[in-house]
Amino acid sequence: MDSDPGLPRSRGRRPVVPPRELTATFTLVAGAVLWLASRSGGPFGLTFAVAVVALAALGAGAVLWRRDSAERDADATRLRLLFIHFPDLLVTADTAGHFLDVNPVWQKVFGFTADELKAKPFLDFVHPDDVPRTLQMYADQQAGGEAVAFVNRYRCKDGSYRWLEWNATPVATGGMIYAMARDVTERRAAEEKIRALTAQLEAHVASLQAVNAELEAFSYSVSHDLRAPLRHIGGFADLLEKQAAGQLDEQAKRYLAKVRTSAQRMGKLIDDLLAFSRLGRAELRATDVELDEVARSAAAEVLEEMAGRQVDLRVRPLPAVRGDPSLLRLALVNLLSNALKYTRPRPRAEIELGAEAGNGGDVVVFVRDNGVGFDMKYADKLFGVFQRLHSAEQFEGTGIGLANVQRIVHRHGGRVWGEGKPDAGATFYLSLPAARGETAA
């Protein structure tokens, strides 16, 4: 029949010594004394015994009463200490709108002494804007309602206000209200800050989405509207050549051919630029990727470019990485195709695709070739859109390949870089996050 030791005990119900035991002992002793007295015989003996028992009963009663009273004092002290040291704001209020008792936290929070707080109706301390709501809550309380997480502002001695969150229970006896409040000013400020930041973030996202939509519309328009005039330039140059074939000299025919190839070249540039822009917008579907498989498939794709050439393409064992397989494949195709292109002057091209461990668990994939290489002082230009380190006559292409590779790797959170020497080959590196399942497997 023990109650929770953390809770104050209710008065009078629980004496220190259980009454049943005390009564039993008392009955036993009294019985024994009376029996002895009756055995010794004589009225005096019995009278004496009765007196002894009566005195004992009185004594026991006194002991019980004193123990009970001491227990009651201890309960009150505990309750008082609880009230004084409770970390939240505790208060009792009467039906007339005055505080009856406030715990010391009130003074700590608001600067007013308990007497100052009790001297005026508590509504005097409530922020004017919160008075109607507070009155309503107070009325609900008196009608027997509970207040749960009711929030209003109370004035401090310095004139500032602090937010309180209330939980209150009406107690039927005497129409008093027992309430507990918590100072939530800091919490509300933090929440306000979070709300402001969230709103800011949402605004950023909205503007990014707008920019993205604009880009989308832009590339759509480029795709449609810029191609048409090119087709017309090329088409009418072609028709002109046919129409005037007999009247054109070689020089004029050469000019017309230049018009046509330029239109075609620009068409290719537009296509490349659109593909590059799509790479930036396409959704990244990241999974654990077996790079071995991706490399095999990429090597198969560039097989055609090796036709009629001596190529020693070595694909080393590659680890699994985390990424989008189709984008990674595109990156490797670009790198292999690049290596094939720039080794063309070599009688025997040597290309190696491999991987090594990078920093922080990353995987570094490299493609090395024995091609024409490049001067490291132009290394920063390697990955720019339409940046080329060779003329179109030497090596064909628009200069989008390595830009695509860089965009793909950046979207994976990785890095690309190149090392080379003029006429002594080049190596391109890309760092990629390792596969997640690798450690678990």
Added chain:
Amino acid sequence: MTGLRPILIVDDSADDVELMREALAEFKLANPLDVARDGEEALQYLRREGAFASRPAVDPAVVLLDLKMPKVDGLDVLRAARADERLRPIPIVMVTSSREEQDLVRSYELGVNAYVVKPVDFAAFADAVRRLGAFWAVLNEPPPSGGRRP
């Protein structure tokens, strides 16, 4: 059936229309070439309304439909034609500058018969147009004309 079915080219670019004419002329295609300059005209042509009210009651062998046009664009024409019970069987081919995925997806969703990207290179473009003409005007068996449905 009297005479050959026409091919309807719907394109707002006079240059593209001329290039297509040239390409088809080289192929010596006998079918007449009709032209609508935007989506609105295309629908009037197909429904024989407005300027096309007196057009013979023969549906085109194929409609070569540009996608990006002012006012009523290619997708609008396609949608309207597919929603019209009488026009629904007419073969429609998108012939457009762009291979934007969204256009492809929407065209097929709306029930286009084919989607062809106009190559920038004229030789390739002319070849594409000739093949389109050969397939739709010669090889393909069109639905019975006059709107009667099988």
